Amino acid sequence: AQKVTQAQTEISVVEKEDVTLDCVYETRDTTYYLFWYKQPPSGELVFLIRRNSFDEQNEISGRYSWNFQKSTSSFNFTITASQVVDSAVYFCALSAEVGGSNYKLTFGKGTLLTVNP
Amino acid sequence: DTGVSQDPRHKITKRGQNVTFRCDPISEHNRLYWYRQTLGQGPEFLTYFQNEAQLEKSRLLSDRFSAERPKGSFSTLEIQRTEQGDSAMYLCASSPQGWEQYFGPGTRLTVT
Numbered sequence: 001a002q003k004v005t006q007a008q009t010e011i012s013v014v015e016k017e018d019v020t021l022d023c024v025y026e027t028r029d030t031t032y033y034l035f036w037y038k039q040p041p042s043g044e045l046v047f048l049i050r051r052n053s054f055d056e057q058n059e060i061s062g063r064y065s066w067n068f069q070k071s072t073s074s075f076n077f078t079i080t081a082s083q084v085v086d087s088a089v090y091f092c093a094l095s096a097e098v099g100g101s102n103y104k105l106t107f108g109k110g111t112l113l114t115v116n117p
Numbered sequence: 118d119t120g121v122s123q124d125p126r127h128k129i130t131k132r133g134q135n136v137t138f139r140c141d142p143i144s145e146h147n148r149l150y151w152y153r154q155t156l157g158q159g160p161e162f163l164t165y166f167q168n169e170a171q172l173e174k175s176r177l178l179s180d181r182f183s184a185e186r187p188k189g190s191f192s193t194l195e196i197q198r199t200e201q202g203d204s205a206m207y208l209c210a211s212s213p214q215g216w217e218q219y220f221g222p223g224t225r226l227t228v229t
Contacts, residue, residue, distance in 0.1 A: 004159075033216045043206060045160070052216075088155040091159050095216055101167050103216045104150060107159030 142211030
């Protein structure tokens with residue numbers, strides 16, 4: 001069975017601080033995909049990034065960066081110089097192919113990030 | 118707008134009533150997923166369609182829940198005899214292939 005743990009339920013920072021959201025996963029699959037989604041108050045899930053299990057390169061996109069470490073089964077997300085607009089719930093998720101076509105996602109419980117001005 | 122659409126966006130119903138939600142996927146996406154998200158939790162997988170075939174149902178999908186995808190186009194999720202525990206956001210996602218999933222805005226159900 002797959003499992004995603006986001007130990008931080010809520011994080012509150014002041015604007016311009018850096019913040020790291022932790023994600024730890026469990027899977028027996030050798031090929032799998034890891035994701036981060038953002039869910040603003042409007043409720044829609046916004047895709048941020050995907051990594052596959054064979055690619056441990058860290059990635060940076062503007063103020064966002066992701067650190068994938070298979071050795072510790074972690075896929076952490078860092079926001080540099082946080083802004084008020086970053087306030088949202090962030091979900092880490094995991095998928096692997098089931099039955100040839102099904103890539104259902106297993107989500108963590110999410111981390112509520114509040115960035116105060 | 119060519120994204121995934123869901124209707125209605127909000128539904129308030131009384132316990133015991135039946136409700137039906139609709140999801141229109143992105144055109145030509147042959148895969149469709151339903152998820153349920155309760156307050157303070159991450160979305161949980163409910164069911165998966167490839168074209169019109171329902172290939173997997175989660176144990177979360179009790180006998181009161183039924184999903185269809187006639188002709189492999191739009192999908193409906195029906196809940197019969199709603200209970201307060203059914204209150205949640207119901208999310209639909211469509212996929213052209215592999216890991217890609219595009220989420221709709223969700224239908225928020227409140228059972229009073």
